[in-house]
Amino acid sequence: MITAYDVAAVRAAEDAVRRTLADGELMQRAASGLADVAAARMAEEDAERVVVLAGSGDNGGDALYAAARLAEDADVTAVLVGSRAHEAALAAAQGAGVDVLEWRSGVSPADVREALASAELVIDGILGIGGRPGLPPHLSDVPDLIPEDALVLAVDLPSGLDPAGDIRSDAIFADETVTFSLAKPVHLMPATEQAIGLLTVLDIGVPDPDMPAVQRFSHTDVAGSWPVPAPGDDKYSRGVLGVITGGEHYTGAALMSVTAAVTAGVGMVRYVGPDAPTNLLRQAAPEAVFGVGRVQAWAIGSGMDVDDASPEQLSAARDALASDLPVLLDAGGLDLLERPRSAPTLLTPHAGELLRLAQRLGIGATDGGELAADDVHRAPTVVAREVADRLECTVLVKGAVTAVVPPTATGQPIHTQADGPAWLATAGSGDVLAGVCGALLAAGLDPLRAGALGALVHGVAGDRANPGGPVRAMDIAHEVGRTVAHLLRLPG
């Protein structure tokens, strides 16, 4: 399990350790680890010219101490970009022969532009966990001044990112981020992760706080979490999933969700839908049985328009929502949930569906205006959290980084997964995800685990279905069973 802790918990853990150490020792550990990583990358890339961007806080201090260490073997320039600089670290850098330039405000000075233009490695120590989202205004063109082929190493986090990972903002994009002992939400959240690059966590001796803020399953966690049948199991004890998806128009959604549930290893699927998808399924997914019956969980709504759904589908969906069984709601099914349920409930919207759902619930933008697509794009997990709190259910927001957000009152961490290639953005891919997560709900997993493990397996299956190339949704569905077998075999 990969785990991240919120900034307040990280600071408290660091403070507790710092009190037991000599003054400045923790920063020395951070700087020395950072310099080792930088030196290793320079050796790999045959790079000699380093530019260190150093801000006002301790993040700049880490970067300047690392600059001092690197100056023994490389040509190092430090650019002071904040209103102040960490005094002792600056003195160390100067003492080691680092060339120091200043860019404290206004447009970039010519000597800074020149240094950056010839940099082979740029160390970004402008802002760390004390940063507010967005680059300081005078530094907004820093990303454009860094040469395309220079390696960018961020200290703790790429400057400009929201340390809490809630809000998307202008930031430096790193090839690698070196953080210290503990990952923070910024490293794992959908609004920020894409700027992190490779994440390297260096141990500087800070122990894990009690409560994580974000968790992520690794591939090797699947073996301990996936429902594996025991000799005494039968198809009913393994879990029957009721599937109410597709319709006369979106027949394929029924096929993809049912196929994925079957290949994910559900005990049995009962499909409820009109003639066209039913006839298709009789041919293409003969494992399914048809009509309402006893189930352990429901997956409702993929490719199902509430205005167009069959009366049998609508009545089965309403009965499911009124029952005490776990329910997954996707796509059109999201329109059916009007109030909190007492049973486990997992919503699986993409960004557009999340916007529609939030608007229907009267959730506004932070400035008090009407919520718009851009608000969801900027802060997907913040909107998902509002929906989760109001409907007392778990909300899985799909994307390159998929986040599974429980209601605040549960005190559970958010889960995020980023296991699949962008080729997964293809019609029907979400229907497959609904089938996999539904199978896990039917097996008795809670919505948070069902959503996170489902997203992991869906992503890995998408990759394995055609490594490095395009993938069609049905191929993801067909790959799910083999993917589960592959993941279950991984050594722990």
Ligand SMILES: NC(=O)C1=CN([C@@H]2O[C@H](COP(=O)(O)OP(=O)(O)OC[C@H]3O[C@@H](n4cnc5c(N)ncnc54)[C@H](OP(=O)(O)O)[C@@H]3O)[C@@H](O)[C@H]2O)[C@@H](O)CC1
């Ligand atoms: N804690 C530990 O034990 C260890 C910590 N370590 C390191 O310390 C780092 C945290 O250091 P930190 O707390 O000094 O915060 P940091 O991010 O460097 O500077 C924030 C300052 O910048 C400013 N500012 C903020 N946002 C801004 C913006 N958008 N635009 C413009 N200015 C902005 C703001 O100043 P203000 O504007 O409020 O006056 C604030 O004071 C951490 O990431 C890690 O690298 C390691 O050494 C290991 C041990």
Ligand SMILES: Nc1ncnc2c1ncn2[C@@H]1O[C@H](COP(=O)(O)OP(=O)(O)O)[C@@H](O)[C@H]1O
């Ligand atoms: N850029 C991306 N990288 C990786 N996965 C993605 C990306 N974009 C979308 N996905 C995944 O593809 C699936 C798309 O689901 P969805 O939008 O509901 O498609 P549909 O409604 O056509 O079935 C989701 O699982 C999502 O996480």
